[in-house]
Amino acid sequence: MSPMAGRQLKEIFRAFQTRDELAFRRAAMEIIEEEQAKHHNALARDLHKLLVGGTPQVDVGATIVVPAPPKDREGEWDLGEVREPERLLDDLVLDKRLMTVLDTMIEEVRQWSALDSAGIPRRQRLLLQGPPGCGKTSAAEAVAAELGRPFLLVRLDAVVSSYLGETASNLRRILEYASQAPFVVLFDEFDSLGRSRDDASEHGEMKRVVTAFLQMTDNYRGPSLLLSATNHPGLLDEALWRRFDEVLTFATPTVHQIRQLLRLRLKRVPHSGIAIDTYASALKGLPHAAAEKLVLDARRHALLRGSPSVADDDMRSALPGVTGRPW
Ligand SMILES: Nc1ncnc2c1ncn2[C@@H]1O[C@H](COP(=O)(O)OP(=O)(O)O)[C@@H](O)[C@H]1O
Ligand SMILES: [Mg+2]
Known part of the structure; x- marks a missing residue:
């Protein structure tokens, strides 16, 4: 040679x-x-x-080009969606402890090769759990942004096929893809994997799919960070929790956090005379997504009445539409 x-x-x-x-x-x-x-x-x-x-390439930003994500077996739809992440952790209001855990995880990913050399296992598979609209998907995207990695969003409800063998093969295809480049992968709506059917025998089969998924991620040695998110932690078998390296819990915001979020979303918007505390209290018990919607609806209201600035009236008009709908 x-x-x-x-x-x-x-x-x-x-x-x-x-x-x-x-x-x-x-x-x-x-x-x-x-x-x-x-x-x-x-x-x-x-x-x-x-x-x-042999696949077309996706350009996910100035510096990174990755192959296009895999498709289902018939080649009809993409099993995942690659995005250039835009949201940063600063755009989110999370409790301090959770923010610290996320910061630590980000630093840890940056130090993976040092951990490998020292023989310390990586924490590579995390579960994000908590009610809808409290920032699980956004936090995953923000982690990707902070790491400068492309974000691969996998909606498991779309990957789950009516044929169970097909589901496993779709999952395998995604993990192979995630071995090709350092992504932050989010398996969103993770619980759809375990969602039971009416038929009892099917239920057993679906459980096998969850187990198969966890086995595949157990054996995964690729460069990507694997995140899974669920709105319905109760649907997951207790034994499954232990299979994740870490479980991160997202919670509905306190009134104080709602106030913070309203301020954050109004920061770059002209506004005056808004009684923030009143709205923060009115949104008590609702997820972050509700506070975000209130500001967006109020901005829309202001724009439609031809005002360049958001007033308290706009917020008041928007409120019933936010508190009156299911979250
Ligand atoms: N903790 C948070 N801080 C700021 N905005 C949030 C937060 N949680 C959710 N949001 C906003 O609500 C919307 C839905 O959030 P998402 O991350 O999809 O929630 P989840 O995945 O937990 O259902 C997003 O547009 C996001 O900007
Ligand atoms: Mg989500």
């Missing part, structure tokens, strides 16, 4: 060991170019096809 090929092989092995996707691609491209230079055109073409996966 030529010394050149030896060096490239070492680089590619090292890149695998440190899960350095870019280094891997660099070394692989070098090998392809060299084969081309030797006029091994068919081999070069095959290697290139393998490297890009």
Whole structure:
């Protein structure tokens, strides 16, 4: 073997060991170019096809290009959605303890290779639980943004097929995809995996799918952070909780947190004379999403009456529509 090929092989092995996707691609491209230079055109073409996966690429921001997400077996719909994350943790109002846990997790992901070298297991599979509208999906996106990673949103209700074998194969396809680049993956609506059918025998089958999913993530050694979110923690079997490295609990906001969120959402909007405390109290017990909707509805109301600024009247008009609907 030529010394050149030896060096490239070492680089590619090292890149695998440190899960350095870019280094891997660099070394692989070098090998392809060299084969081309030797006029091994068919081999070069095959290697290139393998490297890009033969799939179209998605541009998720200025610096990162990843292959397009996998489709279901018939190739009809995407199993996940890749996004350039925009939301930051600063856009969220969370209790201090949860914020600290998220900050720690972010720092930990940055230090994965150091943890690997020290033989300390990574915390790579987290469960986010709590009522709807309290920031689980937003927090996952924010973690991706803070890490500068693309965000892969997998809506499990869409992945769950009426054929159970199909569901498992869809999940496997997503995890293989998440091995190709460092994503933050969110398996959203995680409980849809375990959602029971009327038929008792089907229920057993669905439980097997949840178990299969957890086994697949147990064995996952790729570069992505795997998050799962559920609005219905009660639907999950207790034994399943232990299978996650960490469980993060999201809760409905306190009146103080609602006030904070109203201020945050009004910060960049011209407004005057709004009795924030009144609205914070009126929204007591409702999720963050309700406070956000109140501000948006009030802004809409102001705009429609031709006012450049949001007034207390706009908030008052919007309130019944927010408190009067189910959350
Ligand atoms: N903790 C929070 N802080 C600020 N905004 C929030 C928070 N939780 C939810 N929201 C807002 O409510 C909407 C729904 O939130 P989402 O993250 O989808 O909630 P969940 O996934 O828990 O159902 C989003 O537009 C988001 O901006
Ligand atoms: Mg959600």
